[in-house]
Amino acid sequence: xxxxxxxxxxxxxxxxxxxxxxxxxxxxxxxxFVSKAGAQRYAAEHGIIVVAPDTSPRGNNVPDSPDYxxxxxxxxxxxxxxxxxxxxxxxxxxxxxxxxxxIESEFASSEARSISGHSMGGHGALVVALRNPGRYxxxxxxxxxxxxxxxxxxxxxxxxxxxxxxxxxxxxDAVELVGNASERLPLLVDQGGDDEFLNTQLRPxxxxxxGEKAGxxxxxxxREGYDHSYYFIASFMREHMAFHAKVLT
Amino acid sequence: xxxxxxxxxxxxxxxxxxxxxxxxxxxxxxxxFVSKAGAQRYAAEHGIIVVAPDTSPRGNNVPDSPDYxxxxxxxxxxxxxxxxxxxxxxxxxxxxxxxxxxIESEFASSEARSISGHSMGGHGALVVALRNPGRYxxxxxxxxxxxxxxxxxxxxxxxxxxxxxxxxxxxxDAVELVGNASERLPLLVDQGGDDEFLNTQLRPxxxxxxGEKAGxxxxxxxREGYDHSYYFIASFMREHMAFHAKVLT
Numbered sequence: 001x002x003x004x005x006x007x008x009x010x011x012x013x014x015x016x017x018x019x020x021x022x023x024x025x026x027x028x029x030x031x032x033f034v035s036k037a038g039a040q041r042y043a044a045e046h047g048i049i050v051v052a053p054d055t056s057p058r059g060n061n062v063p064d065s066p067d068y069x070x071x072x073x074x075x076x077x078x079x080x081x082x083x084x085x086x087x088x089x090x091x092x093x094x095x096x097x098x099x100x101x102x103i104e105s106e107f108a109s110s111e112a113r114s115i116s117g118h119s120m121g122g123h124g125a126l127v128v129a130l131r132n133p134g135r136y137x138x139x140x141x142x143x144x145x146x147x148x149x150x151x152x153x154x155x156x157x158x159x160x161x162x163x164x165x166x167x168x169x170x171x172x173d174a175v176e177l178v179g180n181a182s183e184r185l186p187l188l189v190d191q192g193g194d195d196e197f198l199n200t201q202l203r204p205x206x207x208x209x210x211g212e213k214a215g216x217x218x219x220x221x222x223r224e225g226y227d228h229s230y231y232f233i234a235s236f237m238r239e240h241m242a243f244h245a246k247v248l249t
Numbered sequence: 250x251x252x253x254x255x256x257x258x259x260x261x262x263x264x265x266x267x268x269x270x271x272x273x274x275x276x277x278x279x280x281x282f283v284s285k286a287g288a289q290r291y292a293a294e295h296g297i298i299v300v301a302p303d304t305s306p307r308g309n310n311v312p313d314s315p316d317y318x319x320x321x322x323x324x325x326x327x328x329x330x331x332x333x334x335x336x337x338x339x340x341x342x343x344x345x346x347x348x349x350x351x352i353e354s355e356f357a358s359s360e361a362r363s364i365s366g367h368s369m370g371g372h373g374a375l376v377v378a379l380r381n382p383g384r385y386x387x388x389x390x391x392x393x394x395x396x397x398x399x400x401x402x403x404x405x406x407x408x409x410x411x412x413x414x415x416x417x418x419x420x421x422d423a424v425e426l427v428g429n430a431s432e433r434l435p436l437l438v439d440q441g442g443d444d445e446f447l448n449t450q451l452r453p454x455x456x457x458x459x460g461e462k463a464g465x466x467x468x469x470x471x472r473e474g475y476d477h478s479y480y481f482i483a484s485f486m487r488e489h490m491a492f493h494a495k496v497l498t
Contacts, residue, residue: 036285
């Protein structure tokens with residue numbers, strides 16, 4: 001597994017910096033965020049390490065699908081139960097536990113963690129944070145898939161990786177999880193108003209409604225004129241980094 | 250010819266924004282700067298339009314070379330005189346006159362211009378600004394080839410595009426031009442101290458010495474630990490944009 005890591009200058013002197021994990025979207029590798037989001041400057045200012053894992057296992061011996069939204073590049077941050085995926089596609093465990101253990105042993109020596117992501121990675125960030133009370137200090141997402149059980153990308157991936165038992169899907173659905181959250185960590189979403197996937201795959205109003213029903217104050221910023229791209233992410237990266245820094249540093 | 254353009258919100262309301270031209274380095278297209286430099290946020294804050302042309306003409310009918318440092322992707326911002334390049338490779342005229350005429354007619358309606366660039370594009374920015382007194386308000390460069398007549402990249406390109414007459418090369422050599430500049434526009438260079446091309450292809454001390462000899466105050470910032478990449482550019486883009494904004498806005 002490859003990952004991108006940004007170490008602010010202060011992290012080279014003392015290994016005590018907090019860590020922001022970033023989960024990328026469909027088709028991305030560990031490189032997209034690193035080269036396009038412009039996060040390093042803000043991470044340097046706040047003294048935050050940023051870690052950007054790949055979106056799936058990779059390699060010739062790893063199962064794949066010809067579709068861009070299943071298999072390599074599309075791990076969906078679940079622990080797969082069905083074949084041929086079950087052996088390698090354990091991205092939930094990887095991003096929530098295995099990778100943090102490595103980072104905290106080698107680079108950070110800090111358990112101050114936050115998590116963020118884009119699209120499929122926004123889904124991953126919300127799920128990982130909501131399922132692990134106390135483990136993360138804050139969570140944010142750009143253009144997240146908030147209800148995979150209710151949209152085509154999510155239904156395809158969850159059926160393939162987990163099978164048809166829709167009860168099992170609930171553990172990977174932020175709209176299902178937000179109502180049962182035992183800890184209400186700060187939660188921020190930014191969503192572009194001109195995002196081509198807004199009404200078909202993302203549907204942030206479902207998260208808003210679930211939050212309101214549960215009395216969980218979820219901040220969702222609709223940004224008119226912005227699309228689904230990394231230009232949108234770069235436009236509001238400073239605000240997301242400041243949001244996490246407030247509780248991390 | 251393709252180019253990237255960033256229009257700050259204020260430019261959509263009134264066509265009076267100044268323009269910063271950005272010239273990219275070897276192998277780049279109009280996309281590298283647009284997706285990797287993180288300039289848009291600062292351009293938005295200052296109300297500056299940013300225009301990033303391609304680095305050469307392109308296409309199946311355009312001459313090319315198998316080498317990365319000659320032909321398509323390597324126009325070197327000269328008007329070629331030798332075949333097979335002379336017909337298409339007129340990048341000097343394109344970036345200095347043709348493209349600004351188009352931009353100012355379609356997007357800007359302003360003659361407030363500055364110019365910047367990276368590596369081969371830093372060379373281009375310096376040459377275009379120094380050869381056209383009064384046309385640009387400021388010039389900056391990251392890791393520029395300051396003396397193409399004296400380094401392998403430049404010698405190869407100038408010989409191929411212009412021929413062996415070294416007198417003709419002087420019009421495309423910033424170290425030659427800086428001594429004769431009739432207008433001393435603000436000039437800023439940032440150079441990474443760990444740049445692998447520092448002592449072979451870039452040699453910024455030659456520009457420093459030529460500036461000192463001519464009494465032209467040239468600001469060259471050596472940045473220890475930085476390399477030749479777009480990460481270096483992104484790290485100091487805010488400072489370069491502020492440098493240009495001071496005289497553009």
